[in-house]
Amino acid sequence: MKNNFIKKIDWFLLPMxxxxxxxxxxxxxxxxxxxxxxxxxxxxADSREYILKPFEKRGEMDQGxxxxxxxxxxxxxxxxxxxxxxxxxxxFMLGLxxxxxxxxxxxxxxxxxxSPLAWLPLGxxxxxxxxxxxxxxxxxxxxxxxxMWPTVLNTAVGVRAIPQDYLNVAKVLKLSRxxxxxxxxxxxxxxxxxxxxxxxxxxxxxVIVAAExxxxxxxxxxxxxxxxxxxNYSHIILCILTIGVVGYALDRLMSVVERRFKTA
Amino acid sequence: MAYLELKNVAKGFGAxxxxxxxxxxxxxxxxxxxxxxxVGFSGAGKTTLISxxxxxxxxxxxxxxxxxxxxTEPGPDRGIVFQNYSLLPWLSVFENxxxxxxxxFPNWARGKKIEHTEKFIAMVNLTPARNKRPHELSGGMRQxxxxxxxxxxxxxxxxxxxxxxxxDALTRSTLQDEISRIWQENKKTVVLITNDPDEGIYLADRxxxxxxxxxxxxxxxxxxxxPRPRDRKALNHEPRFKEIRRQVIEFLLxxxxxxxxxxxxxxxxxxxxxxxxxxxxxxxxxxxxxxxSEIKSExxxxx
Numbered sequence: 027m028k029n030n031f032i033k034k035i036d037w038f039l040l041p042m043x044x045x046x047x048x049x050x051x052x053x054x055x056x057x058x059x060x061x062x063x064x065x066x067x068x069x070x071a072d073s074r075e076y077i078l079k080p081f082e083k084r085g086e087m088d089q090g091x092x093x094x095x096x097x098x099x100x101x102x103x104x105x106x107x108x109x110x111x112x113x114x115x116x117x118f119m120l121g122l123x124x125x126x127x128x129x130x131x132x133x134x135x136x137x138x139x140x141s142p143l144a145w146l147p148l149g150x151x152x153x154x155x156x157x158x159x160x161x162x163x164x165x166x167x168x169x170x171x172x173x174m175w176p177t178v179l180n181t182a183v184g185v186r187a188i189p190q191d192y193l194n195v196a197k198v199l200k201l202s203r204x205x206x207x208x209x210x211x212x213x214x215x216x217x218x219x220x221x222x223x224x225x226x227x228x229x230x231x232x233v234i235v236a237a238e239x240x241x242x243x244x245x246x247x248x249x250x251x252x253x254x255x256x257x258n259y260s261h262i263i264l265c266i267l268t269i270g271v272v273g274y275a276l277d278r279l280m281s282v283v284e285r286r287f288k289t290a
Numbered sequence: 291m292a293y294l295e296l297k298n299v300a301k302g303f304g305a306x307x308x309x310x311x312x313x314x315x316x317x318x319x320x321x322x323x324x325x326x327x328x329v330g331f332s333g334a335g336k337t338t339l340i341s342x343x344x345x346x347x348x349x350x351x352x353x354x355x356x357x358x359x360x361x362t363e364p365g366p367d368r369g370i371v372f373q374n375y376s377l378l379p380w381l382s383v384f385e386n387x388x389x390x391x392x393x394x395f396p397n398w399a400r401g402k403k404i405e406h407t408e409k410f411i412a413m414v415n416l417t418p419a420r421n422k423r424p425h426e427l428s429g430g431m432r433q434x435x436x437x438x439x440x441x442x443x444x445x446x447x448x449x450x451x452x453x454x455x456x457x458d459a460l461t462r463s464t465l466q467d468e469i470s471r472i473w474q475e476n477k478k479t480v481v482l483i484t485n486d487p488d489e490g491i492y493l494a495d496r497x498x499x500x501x502x503x504x505x506x507x508x509x510x511x512x513x514x515x516x517p518r519p520r521d522r523k524a525l526n527h528e529p530r531f532k533e534i535r536r537q538v539i540e541f542l543l544x545x546x547x548x549x550x551x552x553x554x555x556x557x558x559x560x561x562x563x564x565x566x567x568x569x570x571x572x573x574x575x576x577x578x579x580x581x582x583s584e585i586k587s588e589x590x591x592x593x
Contacts, residue, residue: 191376194346197364199393199443208391213380 053234064260072260086244087252091268098234098245099272101162104231107123110223112170113177117222118211120178121185135272142168142233146240165234167187176225182185184218216287224280231273246272292319293479294343294447299352301338312338315503316352318498320447320481325473327482327490328508329538330500331546337373339500340451343481344370357446369445375423375432375453377439384420387411387439394443409444413472430461434468436586441472447479455485463522466492474518487538491531492520498525499538501545509541 032039049066056063065090073091080092119126120134149164149171156163194212196206238247250265296318312335320326326554330336341347345364356368375406377386388407395403411420414434424432428476433453442450453469454462470493473480484490490497491514499509510535516525525531563580 191372191374192378194364194370194372195376195378197346198344198368198370199390200365201393205393210378213378216380231586 030220048226062259064263069263070259072258075263076261076264087249089244089249091246091264094244094246094249095268095272097243098247099239101165101237101245102169102227102230102234105166105233106173106227106247108166108170109173109226109230110177113174113222113226114181114219116174117178117219118185118215120182121215122211127182133232134175134178137171137178140172142172142236145171145238146237150241161243163244165237168237169230169233173230174228176264177219177222178227180218180222181215184222185276186213188214216282217284220280220284220287224277224284227276227280228273231276235269293322293357294318294320294481294490295355296343297354299342299347299349299354301335301342301347311505312503313342314507316508318508320479321565322479323477324496325480325482325494327484327494327497328500329484329487329490329497329542330506331542332485333500334500334503334505336485336500337451338372340481340483342555344368364554366390366443367446367450369440369443369447370449371433371436371440371453373422373431373455375436377435378430379424382421383411383416383427383435384408384424386424386435386444390439390443407442410438413441414438414468428461430465430548431455433457437469437472441476441478445478447481450480450482450484451487452483454489462489467522469493470519480557487535487542490538491516491534492522492525497534499539499541499545501542506545509545510537512537528541 052063056065082090083093116130120131121149145168146164149167150160153160153163154166159205188211192210195211201209234245235247235250238245239251242248242251246265246268250262250269251252252257253261253265298314298315299313299394300311301313302309304310306504309371316339318326328336328339342349343356343361345361345368348362361368371411378389381389384407387410388403391403391407395406398406406422408417411417414437416434416438419427419431424435427435433456437450437453448471454465455567466489473493480494482490482494487497494514496511496513498511500506501509514534516530562583563582565580
């Protein structure tokens with residue numbers, strides 16, 4: 027009886043233990059090893075205003091935490107959409123054509139591991155002539171080019187994994203190229219594509235912080251860097267936690283969508 | 291004149307060096323409205339043969355013609371039922387068949403297409419399951435969808451590639467009856483590939499064994515002059531049925547036996563002399579196993 031009760035709430039209880047242990051270690055470190063690290067209590071006290079009035083705008087770099095998050099999410103959404111629009115067709119071509127793969131796979135493999143921190147300056151240079159808009163466009167470019175790869179590679183794998191049977195059906199029915207694409211290739215690849223989309227979203231969210239730090243535009247990452255420079259270390263932790271929670275929420279959201287598209 | 295004709299068809303796979311010929315010198319003629327069964331071992335090249343007729347593969351040599359025209363590519367004039375059903379899992383029963391109907395009769399009005407699709411779903415008794423996806427159906431039901439799809443295309447010839455191979459015995463016999471019934475209603479030209487001689491004899495007008503691979507050839511064509519409709523139970527006691535089955539199986543086994551005769555084995559014995567475990571052992575002398583090749587003299591005890 028008692029065991030049953032504990033089993034029923036362990037989905038809640040066990041993660042709580044995890045959180046408590048993590049906060050405990052944090053408190054321990056801030057109390058002993060590193061006196062500069064704000065303690066959990068101090069972090070809460072300093073961050074209260076940002077959490078309890080999440081949408082307030084007091085100044086360009088002094089806004090509620092959800093307002094900052096909102097700015098970041100909008101930029102991510104733009105860059106992510108761009109990444110999907112470019113990545114999916116490239117993935118399809120890689121999956122369908124051996125020639126295309128031979129020609130472009132090496133360059134993709136070389137560009138893929140490049141860090142967002144390396145792309146951003148290039149993005150800024152690329153849009154130098156845009157003037158004021160340069161930092162936005164540069165950040166957009168960085169998100170798109172970094173987040174693109176999982177979509178590209180998963181789509182390519184998905185297209186290659188289409189069972190020959192489905193292609194035989196298309197051949198026997200003499201489906202035209204466009205109809206084969208929309209009736210057979212696309213639905214058959216969809217589960218793989220969504221796995222790619224989910225990984226891409228994760229990366230896009232990673233990149234946003236780096237991009238905002240370097241460009242100094244308002245957002246969670248920008249706020250984090252500014253507060254570091256302003257010696258408000260508590261807010262760094264606030265930002266880290268926000269980034270983590272939002273990233274986790276985005277991933278959950280995508281995995282729900284992903285499951286929806288899993289066909290048999 | 292023959293409706294479907296294969297002349298000296300050969301097909302192999304692999305690069306020049308390690309090329310394995312699967313089919314060798316295949317000659318086959320099928321008349322319009324005829325039901326021909328081809329029986330063979332698994333791995334003999336049955337699926338290769340039907341893929342050639344379907345146009346999914348090209349022959350290395352020889353020619354294939356349907357109604358006097360060369361077969362160069364797959365097309366809806368040859369409806370094919372694959373062994374593994376090959377239904378699109380994201381489409382319902384209706385949509386799977388409707389896709390084929392839409393493709394084969396683009397000029398029909400939408401209402402007529404839907405009506406045509408429903409007719410074939412009803413023919414295979416699947417109307418209650420018309421909105422289900424393939425993964426919600428049993429193997430037998432999936433295969434019926436596949437048959438309905440092939441028939442709905444109104445093909446000139448129906449190719450059945452081991453359609454019942456993956457089903458259990460009971461479902462198999464029900465579907466055999468269903469195929470038999472549908473064929474008698476439609477009188478389509480049918481080529482059935484199977485690994486079950488009984489199935490072939492029960493359904494077809496003519497049965498042709500395909501020898502064991504590699505380099506398989508077709509055996510003698512055997513006319514099945516049993517009256518229709520055939521009764522499965524009575525058939526088992528019919529002397530003619532037994533005779534045909536004997537001929538088919540004999541050809542198949544002989545063709546396989548010939549392959550086996552070519553294999554020679556050389557037996558190599560281990561280089562260790564067996565020891566008598568009853569004799570007292572001397573542990574301290576650093577004994578090693580006795581090598582046959584080192585034995586210089588041999589004593590033979592005769593009792």
